[in-house]
Amino acid sequence: MSLPQLGFIGLGIMGRPMCANLLKAGYSLTVWNRSQPGIDEVVGYGARAGATPADVAAQSDVVITMVTDSPDVQRVVLGDDGVIHGARPGSVVIDMTTMSPSVTREIAAALGDRGVEMLDAPVSGGDVGAKAGTLSIMVGGKEEVFERCLPVFQAMGKNIIHIGANGAGQTCKLCNQIAVAINMLAGCEAIMFAARSGIDPGKMLSAISAGAAGSWMLSNLAPRIVNRDFAPGFMIRLAQKDLRLVLEGANEMQLPLPGTALMNQVWRAVQADGGDDLGTQAAIVAMEKWAGIKVGE
Amino acid sequence: MSLPQLGFIGLGIMGRPMCANLLKAGYSLTVWNRSQPGIDEVVGYGARAGATPADVAAQSDVVITMVTDSPDVQRVVLGDDGVIHGARPGSVVIDMTTMSPSVTREIAAALGDRGVEMLDAPVSGGDVGAKAGTLSIMVGGKEEVFERCLPVFQAMGKNIIHIGANGAGQTCKLCNQIAVAINMLAGCEAIMFAARSGIDPGKMLSAISAGAAGSWMLSNLAPRIVNRDFAPGFMIRLAQKDLRLVLEGANEMQLPLPGTALMNQVWRAVQADGGDDLGTQAAIVAMEKWAGIKVGE
Numbered sequence: 001m002s003l004p005q006l007g008f009i010g011l012g013i014m015g016r017p018m019c020a021n022l023l024k025a026g027y028s029l030t031v032w033n034r035s036q037p038g039i040d041e042v043v044g045y046g047a048r049a050g051a052t053p054a055d056v057a058a059q060s061d062v063v064i065t066m067v068t069d070s071p072d073v074q075r076v077v078l079g080d081d082g083v084i085h086g087a088r089p090g091s092v093v094i095d096m097t098t099m100s101p102s103v104t105r106e107i108a109a110a111l112g113d114r115g116v117e118m119l120d121a122p123v124s125g126g127d128v129g130a131k132a133g134t135l136s137i138m139v140g141g142k143e144e145v146f147e148r149c150l151p152v153f154q155a156m157g158k159n160i161i162h163i164g165a166n167g168a169g170q171t172c173k174l175c176n177q178i179a180v181a182i183n184m185l186a187g188c189e190a191i192m193f194a195a196r197s198g199i200d201p202g203k204m205l206s207a208i209s210a211g212a213a214g215s216w217m218l219s220n221l222a223p224r225i226v227n228r229d230f231a232p233g234f235m236i237r238l239a240q241k242d243l244r245l246v247l248e249g250a251n252e253m254q255l256p257l258p259g260t261a262l263m264n265q266v267w268r269a270v271q272a273d274g275g276d277d278l279g280t281q282a283a284i285v286a287m288e289k290w291a292g293i294k295v296g297e
Numbered sequence: 298m299s300l301p302q303l304g305f306i307g308l309g310i311m312g313r314p315m316c317a318n319l320l321k322a323g324y325s326l327t328v329w330n331r332s333q334p335g336i337d338e339v340v341g342y343g344a345r346a347g348a349t350p351a352d353v354a355a356q357s358d359v360v361i362t363m364v365t366d367s368p369d370v371q372r373v374v375l376g377d378d379g380v381i382h383g384a385r386p387g388s389v390v391i392d393m394t395t396m397s398p399s400v401t402r403e404i405a406a407a408l409g410d411r412g413v414e415m416l417d418a419p420v421s422g423g424d425v426g427a428k429a430g431t432l433s434i435m436v437g438g439k440e441e442v443f444e445r446c447l448p449v450f451q452a453m454g455k456n457i458i459h460i461g462a463n464g465a466g467q468t469c470k471l472c473n474q475i476a477v478a479i480n481m482l483a484g485c486e487a488i489m490f491a492a493r494s495g496i497d498p499g500k501m502l503s504a505i506s507a508g509a510a511g512s513w514m515l516s517n518l519a520p521r522i523v524n525r526d527f528a529p530g531f532m533i534r535l536a537q538k539d540l541r542l543v544l545e546g547a548n549e550m551q552l553p554l555p556g557t558a559l560m561n562q563v564w565r566a567v568q569a570d571g572g573d574d575l576g577t578q579a580a581i582v583a584m585e586k587w588a589g590i591k592v593g594e
Contacts, residue, residue, distance in 0.1 A: 101494065124505070124508045124509055124510070125508060125509070126509070136504060136505070136507065136508045138504045138505075159504065159507050159508070161500060161503055161504040162500075163496050163497065163500050163501065163504060164495075164496050164497060164500070167494075168494075168496045171490070171491065171494040171496045171501075172491070172496060172500070172501045172504050172505065174490060175487040175488075175490050175491050175496075175501050175505060175510075176487070176504070176505040176508065176509070176510045177510075178483065178486050178487045178490055179483040179484065179486075179487045179505060179510035179512070179515060180509050180510045181483075182479060182480075182482050182483030182486060182556070183479075183480055183483050183510065183512055185479050185483075185556040186475065186476045186478075186479030186480050186482075186483065186556065187476065189475050189476075189479060189554050189555075189556050189557055190472040190473070190475045190476045191472075192552060192554070193468070193471060193472050193475055193543065193546070193547065193552065193554065194468065194469070194472050196547075196550045196552045197398065197464075197465075197468040197546070197550065198461075199460050199461050199465045199468045199469060199472075200460065200461060203458060203459075203460050203461070203469070204435075204460065204468075204469045204472050206458055207433060207435045207456065207458040207460060207469050207473070208421070208433070208435075208469065208472060208473040208476060210433065210456050211421045211422060211426075211433045211456070211473065211513065212421055212422070212423070212473070212477050212513050212514070212517075212531075213421070213472075213473045213474075213476035213477045213480065213513070214512060214513040215476070215480055215511060215512035215513065215514070215515075216508065216509050216510070216511040216512065217509070217512070218476060218512075220509075234509075246490065249490070249494070250490065250493075253493045253494065254588075255489060255490065255493045255588050256584075256587045256588060257486050257489070257490065258559055259479070259482040259483065259486050259556060259559060259560075260486055262555055262556060262559065263556075287553075290553045291551075291552050291553060
């Protein structure tokens with residue numbers, strides 16, 4: 001069986017290494033991006049440039065989109081020159097952006113009217129996971145379409161799970177972001193209590209990280225707080241975009257999420273202070289201001 | 298060098314297996330407990346019964362206390378017939394109860410006036426860790442006394458860290474409880490969002506637990522929520538005792554801890570409903586009532 005022809009739209013910090021891994025797995029790839037530098041880089045890896053999203057779709061059996069937010073996906077899929085105007089019946093659109101579950105269902109319905117399948121397949125693992133091909137991929141859509149696309153996912157990720165119908169992948173990703181956000185709150189409050197009490201926050205982290213208090217966050221980002229390293233692994237403004245999707249969804253469903261709302265406010269305080277592009281661990285800066293102390297001083 | 302004579306006070310669900318491990322390591326042990334059944338069990342393992350805490354101390358180089366809360370430690374150490382009335386100058390009291398850092402410092406000072414050393418050495422790992430001898434032990438007190446007692450700790454635990462002066466071990470344990478509590482909030486909100494959205498919470502957990510959202514809590518207690526297993530690994534009333542210590546300490550230090558305070562209220566709602574002796578994962582029950590849904594239904 002010959003490999004499907006792939007299209008890829010959105011050549012940012014995630015899309016570029018994902019394309020590199022697809023090419024490495026032997027797929028032929030037609031790409032499009034809003035700006036030229038991303039295209040040049042991925043063409044350098046061996047991809048062909050398409051003229052428009054519709055043109056990419058016309059040349060592809062499977063089109064992957066990896067852009068920023070719901071409106072971007074709507075634009076490249078449903079807009080003028082969008083994927084929908086080029087995609088053949090029976091082809092598949094895989095959206096790997098983190099975006100709204102309800103907008104996902106709208107787009108899937110619009111594509112379905114033209115006989116085009118859709119999977120929502122947001123990822124976790126960041127640019128490190130994208131480069132290493134170890135992304136976690138949470139997939140919504142028909143099981144049969146998921147099975148058909150599994151080899152494509154396996155070229156980009158490791159923990160690949162079909163969650164349910166369209167939107168279910170996005171919902172799962174938002175659950176992920178809820179836990180990431182509140183685990184950050186956990187680390188920040190533990191560090192604040194240590195620092196305010198006068199014990200060494202680094203020793204505290206060594207003592208508690210291996211036990212029932214342990215988390216990826218505590219092992220990976222909390223030590224950066226202690227070292228005052230606020231460089232972005234994941235930027236606050238992107239975490240806040242995701243929490244906006246969570247809180248909008250929760251609002252639609254009338255679901256109280258007090259911890260998520262709290263963390264949204266903590267990061268907002270950092271943003272108010274110019275911290276949009278800092279790493280999420282800079283949440284500590286807002287907590288330090290409230291408490292009138294600085295960790296490690 | 299001959300092994301020190303040990304005393305052990307407090308033969309509950311934690312103390313009994315800890316005594317078993319000390320006896321297995323070759324220590325001779327004099328014990329005391331408020332009630333007889335604990336004494337009978339540990340005497341059965343090979344310990345001697347002391348008449349009072351003071352009597353235990355008179356026969357010991359190192360006395361370990363493992364009771365419930367600050368007033369219990371004050372009673373068995375400083376009360377009538379307390380450890381302080383039997384302990385020789387140069388001997389050591391190791392308190393492994395989770396209790397107030399400031400009360401710890403008061404007790405250490407009172408013992409110090411008699412020439413008796415003290416270490417605060419609360420643990421994490423629960424009865425499972427106590428039985429396996431794999432407790433994490435967070436120690437406050439003089440470094441020299443810590444080094445001297447290290448072999449005793451090694452008979453009961455694995456990750457044994459000297460944090461700082463007296464009270465530092467307790468402070469570190471409270472940091473642990475902060476992170477444990479807020480990680481639970483993270484798991485509950487992620488599960489609520491999944492359930493309310495109509496995706497399978499178990500699949501969601503499989504998809505997110507290995508990545509940046511991962512935590513001990515998500516891997517170990519969240520699946521029990523999905524299975525509606527609320528049997529106690531750690532009881533809500535004990536978690537609440539610890540959060541009371543955290544919030545009292547935070548109040549003394551004028552430290553805002555909004556996430557901890559929130560989780561304290563969530564568990565309080567479960568307690569109000571008769572859930573004192575349920576496992577901490579029963580927090581979900583309060584969140585379900587707010588949201589008017591049940592996970593998995």
